[in-house]
Amino acid sequence: MNYKRIIKDKEIRFKLLYFMRFVPDSWMLKLQYRMKMGRKLNLNYPRRWSEQLQWYKLYYRTPLLTQCADKYDVRHYIKSKGLENILNKLYMVYNNVDQINLDELPQKFVMKTTNGSGTNILCKDKLKMDLDEVKQSLSHWLERDNFAAGREWSYKGISPKIIVEEYLEDDNNPFDGINDYKFLCFNGTAMYIVLDVDRHSNHKRNIYDSNWKFIDVNTDVPNLGDCVARPEGLDEMLSVANKLASDFPFVRVDLYWVNNKVYFGELTFYPWTGYIQFYPDNFDYLLGQHFIQQPSV
Numbered sequence: 001m002n003y004k005r006i007i008k009d010k011e012i013r014f015k016l017l018y019f020m021r022f023v024p025d026s027w028m029l030k031l032q033y034r035m036k037m038g039r040k041l042n043l044n045y046p047r048r049w050s051e052q053l054q055w056y057k058l059y060y061r062t063p064l065l066t067q068c069a070d071k072y073d074v075r076h077y078i079k080s081k082g083l084e085n086i087l088n089k090l091y092m093v094y095n096n097v098d099q100i101n102l103d104e105l106p107q108k109f110v111m112k113t114t115n116g117s118g119t120n121i122l123c124k125d126k127l128k129m130d131l132d133e134v135k136q137s138l139s140h141w142l143e144r145d146n147f148a149a150g151r152e153w154s155y156k157g158i159s160p161k162i163i164v165e166e167y168l169e170d171d172n173n174p175f176d177g178i179n180d181y182k183f184l185c186f187n188g189t190a191m192y193i194v195l196d197v198d199r200h201s202n203h204k205r206n207i208y209d210s211n212w213k214f215i216d217v218n219t220d221v222p223n224l225g226d227c228v229a230r231p232e233g234l235d236e237m238l239s240v241a242n243k244l245a246s247d248f249p250f251v252r253v254d255l256y257w258v259n260n261k262v263y264f265g266e267l268t269f270y271p272w273t274g275y276i277q278f279y280p281d282n283f284d285y286l287l288g289q290h291f292i293q294q295p296s297v
Helices: 008-017 027-036 049-057 063-069 073-081 131-143 145-148 234-245 281-290
Strands: 090-094 111-114 121-124 162-164 180-186 187-196 204-209 251-255 261-267
Touching: 008 090, 027 049, 049 251, 049 281, 063 073, 063 261, 073 261, 111 131, 121 131, 121 261, 180 234, 234 251, 234 261
Parallel strands: none
Antiparallel strands: 090 162, 111 121, 111 162, 180 187, 180 251, 187 204, 251 261
């Protein structure tokens, strides 16, 4: 069932899910998995990675997940790992949209809410920004209950804020914007790397092992083939990813390599909410072999 065609407005979908928050978590996850993946969710003996991420939502719960899912509080975790140097420059922190003052911000910046994923405003020129429109988007995002939407426990209890960071630009990147390097880390070790390029134009996604060996797998976004050179900073990024992943059974560590420097993106515990189709399908099982179920600490 393509529910997005039935309910096209994303904010309406979030509101409907909020009103359904009384539904037990396991029931809701089984329903969503059936609707989005077209098959039954096995929580008793999950073998697929997409199934294990649903198990992760239900049964692995520690305050550290909430801290690291918070786009502001995670900065303290990064510093605790001795990696303050990979943090992007932070300009401002706002509690609400009424505090936003463009006069105190540089010409270019990135705004994001701390309580979700993909809730970013990229501003290349503040003189061309429609502040009222931006405030409206941010207000919607701040009000979202991301836990109710996908039962992603790590978002539960986050105090929503708005942070403003430096706008990163890569002088040497042949693709549009900056490349996202997403490290899939199991028990403190980065096993696979997801590369997203041209995110805002002709989005493509490649998957590699930790040695930068191309894996011919497609998702909802097609791959661009084995044509991307191993990044010069791969070893450094792998080292950073392993340090940041050391406290979790699984986490996706998002990093950038911009102008010969590593920058932190975010930590994600349920990538794509756990609802991602791989082509060929057996890659879902391959990832699942690395996930070792552990009780909360």
